[in-house]
Amino acid sequence: MDYLSDERKKSDFDVEAMKVAWAGSIQEFQLSDRMAKLVANDPVFEKFTRPMLGRKELLKNTLRKSAHAWKLIIDLRLSEEEAKWLRLYVDEPAYTDLHWGMFIPAIEGQGTEEQKKKWLPLAKKMQIIGCYAQTELGHGSNVQGLETTATFDTRTDEFIMHSPTLTSSKWWPGGLGKLSTHAVVYARLIVGGQFHGVHGFIVQLRSLEDHSPLPGITVGDIGLKFGNGAYNTMDNGVLRFDHVRIPRNQMLMRVSQVTKEGKIMQSDVPRQLIYGTMVYVRQTIVADASKALSRAVCIATRYSAVRRQFGSRDGGPETQVIDYKTQQSRLFPLLASAYAFRFVSEWLKSLYLDVKQRLEANEFSTLPEAHACTAGLKSLTTTATADGIEECRKLCGGHGYLVSSGLPELFAVYIPACTYEGDNVVLMLQVARFLVKTVSELGHKKPVGTTAYMGRVASLMQKNSAVQTAEGWLNPGAVVEAFESRAARMAVRCAQELAKFGNPEEGFAELAVDLVEVAVSHCQLIVVTKFFEKLQQDIPGKGVKESLEVLCYVYALFLLHKHQGDFLATGYLTPKQASLANAQLRTLYSKVRPNAIALVDSFSYTDHYLGSILGRYDGNVYPKLYEAAWEDPLNDSDVIDGFHQYVQPILKQRLHSAKL
Numbered sequence: 001m002d003y004l005s006d007e008r009k010k011s012d013f014d015v016e017a018m019k020v021a022w023a024g025s026i027q028e029f030q031l032s033d034r035m036a037k038l039v040a041n042d043p044v045f046e047k048f049t050r051p052m053l054g055r056k057e058l059l060k061n062t063l064r065k066s067a068h069a070w071k072l073i074i075d076l077r078l079s080e081e082e083a084k085w086l087r088l089y090v091d092e093p094a095y096t097d098l099h100w101g102m103f104i105p106a107i108e109g110q111g112t113e114e115q116k117k118k119w120l121p122l123a124k125k126m127q128i129i130g131c132y133a134q135t136e137l138g139h140g141s142n143v144q145g146l147e148t149t150a151t152f153d154t155r156t157d158e159f160i161m162h163s164p165t166l167t168s169s170k171w172w173p174g175g176l177g178k179l180s181t182h183a184v185v186y187a188r189l190i191v192g193g194q195f196h197g198v199h200g201f202i203v204q205l206r207s208l209e210d211h212s213p214l215p216g217i218t219v220g221d222i223g224l225k226f227g228n229g230a231y232n233t234m235d236n237g238v239l240r241f242d243h244v245r246i247p248r249n250q251m252l253m254r255v256s257q258v259t260k261e262g263k264i265m266q267s268d269v270p271r272q273l274i275y276g277t278m279v280y281v282r283q284t285i286v287a288d289a290s291k292a293l294s295r296a297v298c299i300a301t302r303y304s305a306v307r308r309q310f311g312s313r314d315g316g317p318e319t320q321v322i323d324y325k326t327q328q329s330r331l332f333p334l335l336a337s338a339y340a341f342r343f344v345s346e347w348l349k350s351l352y353l354d355v356k357q358r359l360e361a362n363e364f365s366t367l368p369e370a371h372a373c374t375a376g377l378k379s380l381t382t383t384a385t386a387d388g389i390e391e392c393r394k395l396c397g398g399h400g401y402l403v404s405s406g407l408p409e410l411f412a413v414y415i416p417a418c419t420y421e422g423d424n425v426v427l428m429l430q431v432a433r434f435l436v437k438t439v440s441e442l443g444h445k446k447p448v449g450t451t452a453y454m455g456r457v458a459s460l461m462q463k464n465s466a467v468q469t470a471e472g473w474l475n476p477g478a479v480v481e482a483f484e485s486r487a488a489r490m491a492v493r494c495a496q497e498l499a500k501f502g503n504p505e506e507g508f509a510e511l512a513v514d515l516v517e518v519a520v521s522h523c524q525l526i527v528v529t530k531f532f533e534k535l536q537q538d539i540p541g542k543g544v545k546e547s548l549e550v551l552c553y554v555y556a557l558f559l560l561h562k563h564q565g566d567f568l569a570t571g572y573l574t575p576k577q578a579s580l581a582n583a584q585l586r587t588l589y590s591k592v593r594p595n596a597i598a599l600v601d602s603f604s605y606t607d608h609y610l611g612s613i614l615g616r617y618d619g620n621v622y623p624k625l626y627e628a629a630w631e632d633p634l635n636d637s638d639v640i641d642g643f644h645q646y647v648q649p650i651l652k653q654r655l656h657s658a659k660l
């Protein structure tokens with residue numbers, strides 16, 4: 001029985017076409033759909049018991065699933081793209097994520113042709129397992145502050161990897177603790193007693209025969225992390241070196257080379273390319289944000305349509321909580337954000353692929369913008385997603401707090417995204433640096449790409465919004481101009497404040513909070529602009545483009561409402577115009593309402609991937625919640641183990657004193 005079938009009948013767009021729009025193309029949809037079903041129908045990938053397993057059982061279970069996934073990849077001859085989707089739908093962080101997601105990309109981006117030829121075939125056949133060992137106990141954000149040393153020994157043509165202090169212990173790398181045989185280790189290069197910056201080195205950690213750590217290497221897991229199950233399926237590790245020797249050709253040498261004689265040779269490649277793996281991963285994290293947020297939103301939307309509270313008239317049904325305006329005002333902006341992040345991630349991927357191609361041809365001019373966009377959008381989308389998942393839990397009331405809602409584990413697994421691959425504040429400060437530089441160069445350099453609007457700064461500083469009615473806000477030009485003006489005005493104002501400081505670094509430190517706000521406003525402008533640009537494309541299917549248009553305005557006007565202080569303070573909007581935007585937002589919520597279930601069905605998530613009783617496709621929530629309660633190990637017996645030992649004596653004492 002489909003308890004949501006009435007809801008599904010209300011929608012006025014073609015869901016199958018929307019699935020394709022969400023996936024990006026028909027090919028991408030079919031591929032993803034095939035992998036989702038493959039995983040959902042395979043009992044090895046069951047995951048409901050995960051939060052109840054102890055750490056050792058949990059990790060072993062993850063190893064079993066990873067081995068089974070690898071067997072499927074080999075037996076079914078899956079492509080790299082298919083394998084990626086398969087791992088996604090297995091939905092369990094594992095050492096393989098870092099092997100494929102960072103170890104291999106680090107070698108691809110920073111290795112020489114010779115190094116790639118040697119290491120990539122081994123890694124791609126999984127004959128070695130690698131991780132990305134950058135962060136240390138004492139330093140994560142400050143990469144140049146890393147303490148591990150790689151000292152060149154000209155006599156033996158080797159580097160000596162060493163951890164001179166406790167704080168130089170590598171700390172956090174996923175896959176390092178128990179599984180990796182190799183790591184790309186970031187360390188201070190020391191040649192002839194001189195420090196030559198931080199570089200990556202391929203280091204073997206464990207024997208390929210019996211997996212024991214090699215001499216001079218101390219390695220282990222850093223311990224339990226937030227939440228049951230969740231990210232504890234990952235062996236984040238600690239690593240120390242005691243004068244471990246590696247051949248010279250295991251330094252990743254695309255950026256700098258060390259010769260046999262101990263000479264440093266710089267190629268034309270900028271040293272920032274050493275950070276290139278982070279640019280790649282940050283871009284993928286933006287795509288992951290849309291997946292995580294859409295999962296939470298799918299659960300909260302379906303449950304909000306099932307759940308009824310208050311409002312019964314003449315014995316009729318109570319009101320579906322999705323019909324409360326307050327519920328809509330919390331839920332629909334998140335639904336719109338999931339779509340907005342999906343489309344901006346599509347754009348970011350194309351920007352990244354373009355930069356990658358240019359880098360391969362030794363053309364580096366677009367790297368700073370790629371860094372700013374990946375850093376800023378990673379920060380913006382992960383912050384919104386982490387907050388959004390928690391909001392979805394609240395939108396589901398008490399039942400959202402049950403592990404079987406799927407939301408607690410999703411939250412626990414997701415929130416470190418605000419920290420890994422760069423703390424979100426640190427990353428926004430990088431964007432701010434880029435923007436301040438752009439403003440300071442306006443006189444002699446034409447801003448391009450995502451900062452092109454700064455080229456119109458004079459008019460953006462003068463022109464105020466012309467919107468007169470609520471309908472006036474349903475105009476891409478009016479909305480984009482509002483976001484451009486706010487971002488440009490805030491950036492210029494901040495740059496003027498900075499100019500008052502004799503020492504720019506002192507000014508940057510003092511104005512850091514304002515600078516982060518400037519960076520946020522710039523990143524929000526990018527997301528809004530890319531959503532409108534997406535709507536310019538051919539999007540087939542009845543009512544699909546129209547529904548996306550509604551979501552695009554919801555996203556933009558929700559932000560405008562939330563940050564109306566900025567829009568008012570910069571003088572671009574009057575309070576009347578801000579309130580017209582809010583009135584339009586209310587109208588838009590009413591337009592989303594009949595399509596809400598269809599919009600989350602369009603994510604095409606299987607019940608297995610959602611992992612949520614509240615978010616079940618058929619809406620059959622209550623019987624399934626009731627059934628699941630009885631599957632809890634505590635309900636194996638009517639009288640709990642420990643009762644006779646610890647509780648009964650207390651009860652008896654009460655009866656005894658009652659007699660007295």
Ligand SMILES: CC/C=C\C/C=C\C/C=C\C/C=C\C/C=C\C/C=C\C=C\C(=O)SCCNC(=O)CCNC(=O)[C@H](O)C(C)(C)COP(=O)(O)OP(=O)(O)OC[C@H]1O[C@@H](n2cnc3c(N)ncnc32)[C@H](O)[C@@H]1OP(=O)(O)O
Pocket residue numbers: 091092093097098101132134135140141142143144174230272273275276278279281285288292367368371409410413414419420421422423426430433611
């Ligand atoms: C129920 C559910 C169950 C399961 C769900 C399943 C899956 C879970 C879901 C999601 C998980 C998905 C994916 C997981 C993915 C990853 C997680 C795992 C791994 C994480 C790995 C890591 O964290 S690796 C470590 C990352 N570390 C960092 O990011 C460190 C941050 N710090 C820095 O990047 C830099 O040091 C800095 C940016 C802070 C720079 O500091 P600064 O001192 O200013 O810099 P300098 O070194 O001096 O350089 C200055 C110039 O360089 C430019 N720059 C800086 N960075 C870059 C760059 N990356 N690219 C290009 N250019 C760069 C900077 O702009 C300066 O330029 P100028 O022109 O101004 O000189």
Ligand SMILES: Cc1cc2nc3c(=O)[nH]c(=O)nc-3n(C[C@H](O)[C@H](O)[C@H](O)COP(=O)(O)OP(=O)(O)OC[C@H]3O[C@@H](n4cnc5c(N)ncnc54)[C@H](O)[C@@H]3O)c2cc1C
Pocket residue numbers: 098132133134135138139140141142171172173174231236416419420421422423424425426429
């Ligand atoms: C689940 C998880 C997986 C990880 N996986 C890996 C991995 O595979 N490989 C790896 O190498 N690393 C990994 N990391 C480490 C991760 O990359 C770092 O934790 C991250 O980069 C943040 O650095 P930090 O811990 O040094 O934070 P800190 O920099 O110490 O941050 C602490 C606080 O200080 C603030 N702060 C720091 N610097 C500044 C500044 N300049 N201005 C203003 N505020 C500042 C931050 O905003 C934050 O609030 C992982 C971390 C986690 C949680």
